[in-house]
Amino acid sequence: MKVLIYTVWPVPFWEVPKSQVLRLRERFPDVTFTHALNDGEALREIEDADVALASRLTTLAVQRAPRLRWVHSTAAAVGILPLRDLAARGIAVTNSRGVQAITMAEHVMGGLLVLARRFDLTLSAQRERRWIQNELRADASPWSLHGRMMTIVGLGTTGLEVARCAQAFGLHVTGIRRRPGQPKPSFVDRVVGPDQLDDALGGCDVLVIAAPFIPETDRLIGARQLALLNRGAILVNVARGRIVDEREMIAALEEKRLGGAVLDVFDREPLDSASPLWSLPNVVITPHCSGVRPDHWDDVIELFSDNLLRFRHGEPLLNLVDCDAGY
Structure with a gap:
């Protein structure tokens, strides 16, 4: 199984730290985690990804991902994801609501x-x-x-x-x-x-x-x-x-x-x-910081890890998004 991690963002706080990527690799040694650091890498690496842990994706990225079955948003808001394209493909979408x-x-x-x-x-x-x-x-x-x-x-x-x-x-x-x-x-x-x-x-x-x-x-x-x-x-x-x-x-x-x-x-x-x-x-x-705290990413990765176990075992995922409703 391959997981694409893609959280490039103008505000560094909202980019997953490398230490958290390492944490996932240690917790799931039989899963390939690819950490894309720019749009080009993301477009290339999503082509054979089964899962995306992402803050945003484009329609083009989804089109290039024939194996993609699940996208987990690192945020609660999912409006920046191509929800219609994901829903049309039957790709599950979850988010990080509750973490903040x-x-x-x-x-x-x-x-x-x-x-x-x-x-x-x-x-x-x-x-x-x-x-x-x-x-x-x-x-x-x-x-x-x-x-x-x-x-x-x-x-x-x-x-x-x-x-x-x-x-x-x-x-x-x-x-x-x-x-x-x-x-x-x-x-x-x-x-x-x-x-x-x-x-x-x-x-x-x-x-x-x-x-x-x-x-x-x-x-x-x-x-x-x-x-x-x-x-x-x-x-x-x-x-x-x-x-x-x-x-x-x-x-x-x-x-x-x-x-x-x-x-x-x-x-x-x-x-x-x-x-x-x-x-x-x-x-x-305040500068859009109401959800900021030092251990934010600990909880995001904990939630994603829980869902990754559920995904592998065919169990219901937490925080499923209603793509029609938009949240």
């Missing part, structure tokens, strides 16, 4: 606490050696998460972890997911389908975007949806920038209809230095 869920949930809550407890103001004052106790009032007053309403768009692995954390802070959580009829977790107050989005946004103090980016979620949150939130609500996006209409979000922030935003993803990345988001006082910007 706890880390991303911590990121959501950390950013939210920065704005709720006004750490943005106190840290700035600290650098200037200013004691601003008397300035923390009115719109600048810290506020408590306890008893507030949170709506999570996308109640998958990440959304569930956000909900679990939020409940511990006393937030009341409404989750939106494609299959609302599935059992409701005890730490989620209400689960609704996408057709009830408007209802779920009404009275919302914190809106968390954790959904996959698919045609149905493109610009899902626009001016009308933002207007349904409570005045002063916080928007947190750790999914994909294009799920939110960035222009309308900026307008809502500037007019203080939104109380703030925690943004890890943007329409275009890196975020343009000319973007007004950089200078808005009520915005926390």
Whole structure:
């Protein structure tokens, strides 16, 4: 059996370390692992590969892979894979969803606490050696998460972890997911389908975007949806920038209809230095790093190893992707 490993990416963190490739070779000595370091090598080596561990593939690569039977994405998002071509060939697709869920949930809550407890103001004052106790009032007053309403768009692995954390802070959580009829977790107050989005946004103090980016979620949150939130609500996006209409979000922030935003993803990345988001006082910007942690690749390779054993034994694979749904 041959496995092609191909994770070339503009951000080095998302490229599988050589040490992890060695780990796979030691764990499966009877499997050939080929680590492609550029597009040309990937196109050549996929020709006789049975499995691909990849962050991305092209239609041409799939066409050149007559033996290919399974692709495992090193990420949770699979939109960069040619899902239609893979499905047409009956090639199984799995992803790494869940690996980043706890880390991303911590990121959501950390950013939210920065704005709720006004750490943005106190840290700035600290650098200037200013004691601003008397300035923390009115719109600048810290506020408590306890008893507030949170709506999570996308109640998958990440959304569930956000909900679990939020409940511990006393937030009341409404989750939106494609299959609302599935059992409701005890730490989620209400689960609704996408057709009830408007209802779920009404009275919302914190809106968390954790959904996959698919045609149905493109610009899902626009001016009308933002207007349904409570005045002063916080928007947190750790999914994909294009799920939110960035222009309308900026307008809502500037007019203080939104109380703030925690943004890890943007329409275009890196975020343009000319973007007004950089200078808005009520915005926390992070560089698409909500899932980053030192042991990330340990868990990705552990998941892939588990699935490789299942694949060899003809057992059901974990984290199968619905190629029609796109996630």
